[in-house]
Amino acid sequence: MIEPxxxxxxxxxxxxxxxxxxxxxxxxxxLDVPAARVVALVGPNGAGKSTLLRAAAxxxxxxxxxxxxxxxxxxxxxxxxxxxxxxxxxPALFGALTVRENVEVFAVLGGVAxxxxxxxxxxxxxxxxxxxxxxxxxxxLSGGQRKRASLAAGIAHAPRLALLDEPTAGVxxxxxxxxxxxxxxxxxxxxSVVFSTHDVEEAEELADEVAILADGAVRAYGPxxxxxxxxxxxxRELVLTVAAPAGEDxxxxxxxxxxxxxxxxxxFVGRATNPAAAAALVPRxxxxxxxxxxxxxxxxxLRGVLLRLTGRDSGE
Amino acid sequence: xxxxxxxxxxxxxxxxxxxxxxxxxVPVAVFLVFAAVFAPSAERLxxxxxLADEQATPESARLAxxxxxxxxxxxxxxxxCADAPCVREQVRRGAADAGLVIRRDGRPLGxxxxxxxxxxxxxxxxxxxxxxxxxxGLVERRFVExxxxxxxxxxxxxxxxxxxELTDGQRAEIADGLAELRxxxxxxxxxxxxxxxxxxxxxxxLVAYYAGAVAVMFALFSAAHAALGxxxxxxxxxxxxxxxxxxxxxxxxxxxxxFIVALGTAQVLLMFxxxxxVHGLELxxxxxxxxxxxxxxxxxxxxxxLAVTTACRSRRQAEVAGNVTALLxxxxxxxxxxxxxxxxxxxxxxxxxxxxxxxxxxxxxxxRGLGWEALxVPVAVLWGAGLAGLALARxxxxxxxxx
Numbered sequence: 001m002i003e004p005x006x007x008x009x010x011x012x013x014x015x016x017x018x019x020x021x022x023x024x025x026x027x028x029x030x031l032d033v034p035a036a037r038v039v040a041l042v043g044p045n046g047a048g049k050s051t052l053l054r055a056a057a058x059x060x061x062x063x064x065x066x067x068x069x070x071x072x073x074x075x076x077x078x079x080x081x082x083x084x085x086x087x088x089x090x091p092a093l094f095g096a097l098t099v100r101e102n103v104e105v106f107a108v109l110g111g112v113a114x115x116x117x118x119x120x121x122x123x124x125x126x127x128x129x130x131x132x133x134x135x136x137x138x139x140x141l142s143g144g145q146r147k148r149a150s151l152a153a154g155i156a157h158a159p160r161l162a163l164l165d166e167p168t169a170g171v172x173x174x175x176x177x178x179x180x181x182x183x184x185x186x187x188x189x190x191x192s193v194v195f196s197t198h199d200v201e202e203a204e205e206l207a208d209e210v211a212i213l214a215d216g217a218v219r220a221y222g223p224x225x226x227x228x229x230x231x232x233x234x235x236r237e238l239v240l241t242v243a244a245p246a247g248e249d250x251x252x253x254x255x256x257x258x259x260x261x262x263x264x265x266x267x268f269v270g271r272a273t274n275p276a277a278a279a280a281l282v283p284r285x286x287x288x289x290x291x292x293x294x295x296x297x298x299x300x301x302l303r304g305v306l307l308r309l310t311g312r313d314s315g316e
Numbered sequence: 317x318x319x320x321x322x323x324x325x326x327x328x329x330x331x332x333x334x335x336x337x338x339x340x341x342v343p344v345a346v347f348l349v350f351a352a353v354f355a356p357s358a359e360r361l362x363x364x365x366x367l368a369d370e371q372a373t374p375e376s377a378r379l380a381x382x383x384x385x386x387x388x389x390x391x392x393x394x395x396x397c398a399d400a401p402c403v404r405e406q407v408r409r410g411a412a413d414a415g416l417v418i419r420r421d422g423r424p425l426g427x428x429x430x431x432x433x434x435x436x437x438x439x440x441x442x443x444x445x446x447x448x449x450x451x452x453g454l455v456e457r458r459f460v461e462x463x464x465x466x467x468x469x470x471x472x473x474x475x476x477x478x479x480x481e482l483t484d485g486q487r488a489e490i491a492d493g494l495a496e497l498r499x500x501x502x503x504x505x506x507x508x509x510x511x512x513x514x515x516x517x518x519x520x521x522l523v524a525y526y527a528g529a530v531a532v533m534f535a536l537f538s539a540a541h542a543a544l545g546x547x548x549x550x551x552x553x554x555x556x557x558x559x560x561x562x563x564x565x566x567x568x569x570x571x572x573x574x575f576i577v578a579l580g581t582a583q584v585l586l587m588f589x590x591x592x593x594v595h596g597l598e599l600x601x602x603x604x605x606x607x608x609x610x611x612x613x614x615x616x617x618x619x620x621x622l623a624v625t626t627a628c629r630s631r632r633q634a635e636v637a638g639n640v641t642a643l644l645x646x647x648x649x650x651x652x653x654x655x656x657x658x659x660x661x662x663x664x665x666x667x668x669x670x671x672x673x674x675x676x677x678x679x680x681x682x683x684r685g686l687g688w689e690a691l692x693v694p695v696a697v698l699w700g701a702g703l704a705g706l707a708l709a710r711x712x713x714x715x716x717x718x719x
Contacts, residue, residue: 054556057556057560058560058718059556059559059560059717059718059719060718060719061718061719074560075718078562078563078564079562081560081561081562081564082562084560086556086557086560087557088553088556088557089553090553091553092553092554092556092557093554094324094327094328094554095328096327096328096329096331096332097324097327097328101323101324101327104320105320105321105323105324106557106561108317108319108320109317109320109321109558109561109562109563109567110561110562111562114319114320117320137331150553153557154557
């Protein structure tokens with residue numbers, strides 16, 4: 001397993017964090033987020049991504065363990081929370097207020113002086129490409145617009161640590177580009193960003209480091225390429241497709257061959273050193289009653305790492 | 317931060333036309349209905365009475381007529397009946413508040429014959445005891461006022477039977493005197509009780525009481541509704557964001573507190589303005605004390621509502637708890653029926669409600685004409701309770717901030 005590494009300048013540190021929500025939650029999670037870095041949290045549903053972000057925002061009592069930012073424990077220190085911009089998964093806005101008013105209110109609640117709030121709000125609105133929606137009430141915006149407005153409200157006070165829970169879920173490609181640009185800009189401004197996503201490719205593209213979570217703990221942490229190298233070594237990723245969704249027994253048998261089920265019930269992935277090794281697997285899969293229609297070798301990617309480390313797809 | 321939170325709450329409210337109408341129109345409408353229904357009844361009582369004159373004598377006819385005329389603050393509508401069963405049926409069905417039977421088998425009116433039943437039977441429905449009591453008093457009073465000759469005839473009979481034997485001459489003189497009294501009953505009127513009003517000279521009627529009563533009740537309801545504000549449930553996105561801010565929920569709570577104070581004060585002013593325009597309350601002259609009490613009432617309502625709301629674990633719980641609290645407090649505090657009509661323990665418990673203190677303050681100003689010194693204690697109590705409620709809400713809010 002690849003262990004989380006300690007950083008010299010740490011923006012966020014969770015140490016042996018435990019919080020039980022009836023079998024889910026955090027189970028001894030440790031993670032250090034370096035300053036001025038973008039960290040993506042990936043993992044299947046229920047892995048603990050949102051819980052981690054809530055804990056980092058100072059919203060959770062931990063059964064055990066600690067959470068600290070560069071400015072202290074966000075559970076008890078107002079100054080630590082002042083440096084955080086937490087954007088929940090669902091848009092968090094006052095429906096009766098316009099986008100501009102919402103962003104201004106949250107800028108002030110985040111610690112921006114009242115006189116400086118309009119300018120801070122205007123900057124955040126512009127960054128998210130919401131100028132034309134600025135004077136519309138949040139309640140009448142589309143889902144994607146609300147999501148961007150919520151993000152604008154979360155960054156208007158220029159946080160040192162942005163905690164974004166699935167910031168691109170449910171937004172169109174153009175809006176996604178705005179969100180990605182904002183995340184990059186936050187890093188350029190020496191801020192750190194921790195965001196969760198089900199889109200593994202997005203994590204690969206955007207994050208300096210990726211934390212793979214499962215069952216409330218970090219299974220692997222590091223740059224995406226390093227994680228791939230650590231899991232696949234010199235091997236390539238094998239994608240094996242069967243004609244029809246495999247039955248329960250067949251799926252178990254296929255898993256025993258080192259192949260992992262994906263979100264697509266007809267598709268399995270594993271590792272193989274060369275085409276011959278991949279071909280050798282076909283008769284063994286067909287012996288389990290599944291008709292193989294395709295085997296393909298490709299460059300290994302983060303999704304394969306996720307599958308191998310958690311046994312489950314990202315739930316995208 | 318508090319200003320930003322106050323602005324967010326206020327804008328949200330002002331842009332919700334439904335909420336705005338509910339806060340402005342409904343309380344005034346309820347007040348006007350309350351005032352129309354209850355204020356006149358405190359001044360004058362109207363009873364519907366089923367009446368049967370079974371004796372059918374000149375005296376019984378005089379009594380029926382005298383009772384039907386009412387007296388003082390009691391007026392009557394009569395339902396004529398032929399006999400006692402008819403009277404009982406009218407009262408039993410609720411068509412009449414109470415019934416009177418001048419009984420066939422009763423002793424004649426003015427007779428002192430203790431061996432025969434009372435001449436008048438009062439038929440009552442126990443759910444309308446107050447009506448029956450008022451009617452009984454009215455019958456006794458009207459008998460003495462309108463039929464002094466008959467009443468005195470009974471006294472004369474009693475004197476002669478128990479104490480002294482009159483001569484024929486004396487009897488003739490008494491008969492002449494009684495005949496004069498029958499022709500001019502007012503000449504015998506020598507009331508035992510005189511009445512003097514010492515309050516109520518300021519505003520002129522009891523409308524001020526109902527303006528205050530309804531204002532406090534709606535201040536509590538509005539406060540309960542406004543306090544819900546951002547509390548959806550513990551994981552609602554808005555709450556997540558607010559609670560993760562540097563000051564957590566404190567700015568929102570304080571912003572909501574001051575918003576509710578402003579809203580409640582406006583509602584009280586609106587209510588008294590309606591009372592001024594429709595019923596002639598002296599609001600312009602008493603504006604300053606009205607504002608002082610109104611603001612204190614709103615502060616108390618805000619504190620209570622926020623304390624109750626934040627003690628709950630979900631918005632649904634908070635909605636129910638807020639409304640139930642407003643109802644209970646209003647009932648015990650005298651917003652629905654005056655506290656002097658309640659049992660002693662409830663009257664005492666009323667001092668634990670803002671309604672009782674507010675009504676005391678409003679009636680002191682509008683009804684009793686007392687000065688500012690009378691407002692010091694109620695206003696201090698109301699503000700104290702409001703600020704204590706806010707402090708309690710801040711304490712309760714921790715459960716929402718760190719889950």
